[in-house]
Amino acid sequence: MALAAAAGATYRVRLGFGVLVLPLRAIAWLAAQIATLQHVSSDRVVLVELRAIGTAWPEMEGRLQLELARLREDGFAGVVLGDIHLADVRAGYEERVTTAGLEHVEPIWGESPMTLVSEFAESGGRAVITCVDRTRLEPSWLGRIVDESFPDEILVTGIDPCGEHGEYHSFAFQGPMFDHPVSWRPGETRIDSRFSQLDVLLKDSSASSERPQRLPWAGTP
Numbered sequence: 001m002a003l004a005a006a007a008g009a010t011y012r013v014r015l016g017f018g019v020l021v022l023p024l025r026a027i028a029w030l031a032a033q034i035a036t037l038q039h040v041s042s043d044r045v046v047l048v049e050l051r052a053i054g055t056a057w058p059e060m061e062g063r064l065q066l067e068l069a070r071l072r073e074d075g076f077a078g079v080v081l082g083d084i085h086l087a088d089v090r091a092g093y094e095e096r097v098t099t100a101g102l103e104h105v106e107p108i109w110g111e112s113p114m115t116l117v118s119e120f121a122e123s124g125g126r127a128v129i130t131c132v133d134r135t136r137l138e139p140s141w142l143g144r145i146v147d148e149s150f151p152d153e154i155l156v157t158g159i160d161p162c163g164e165h166g167e168y169h170s171f172a173f174q175g176p177m178f179d180h181p182v183s184w185r186p187g188e189t190r191i192d193s194r195f196s197q198l199d200v201l202l203k204d205s206s207a208s209s210e211r212p213q214r215l216p217w218a219g220t221p
Contacts, residue, residue: 064096065096065100068096068097068100068102069100071100071102072100072101076102077103078097078102078103078104078105079097079102079104079105080105080106080107081104081105081106082106082107082108083106083108083109084108084109084110084116084162084164085109085113085164086164086165090109113160113162113164114155114161116161116162117146117150117151117154117162120146120175121146121147121148121151122148123176124174124176125146125172125175126145126146126147126172126173126175126181127145127146127172127173128143128146128170128171128173128184128186128198129141129142129143129144129145129146129169129170129198130142130169130170130197131168131195131197131198132167132168132195132196133168133194133195134194134195134196135194136159136165136166137159137167137168138157139196142189142196142197143186143189143198146170171184171200183203184200184202184203185203186199186200186201187199187200187201
């Protein structure tokens, strides 16, 4: 609430985002809270529906085009992406998005990777390294937690602190956007070509005993 009030007085305040599970909220209370936030933040609260879209790498291109078309049909104006400084990657997504008739938005383009990963960690964000390109980074980094000491330590290696060139991939399990941390444990470690990969096993907190589930999208390059 204090952040929203500050946002009403200055546009230099960055607003974060949260996730609401509507069935767990009292509708009257929630409506009052949203109306208050809208008022004190000068109508800067935006509600959107989040959709989980499952796919596999061979199907990704076709599925992406399908979902972009659906966004356009549903009345969305644009798509926000998180590219930082790889011009060819940005150009590829920009072509796909604009071809679908949507605006292409890159809010962190040109930002310092060191600053971004530091902001993630300092805000309480946590992730685990699930894939390492051994030609660019020592395999001992596999399973390393991205925390407040991570930015300085990864900088010493000489790679992009955010892994923008594919030096590493990660699974975020905690942060301001989570209602609660995702409970997980490390699974099998394997080698695929030049990549070392770590399976992330999800713990089922609703069960009396741990029943790990493999997350097929974790630890893949």
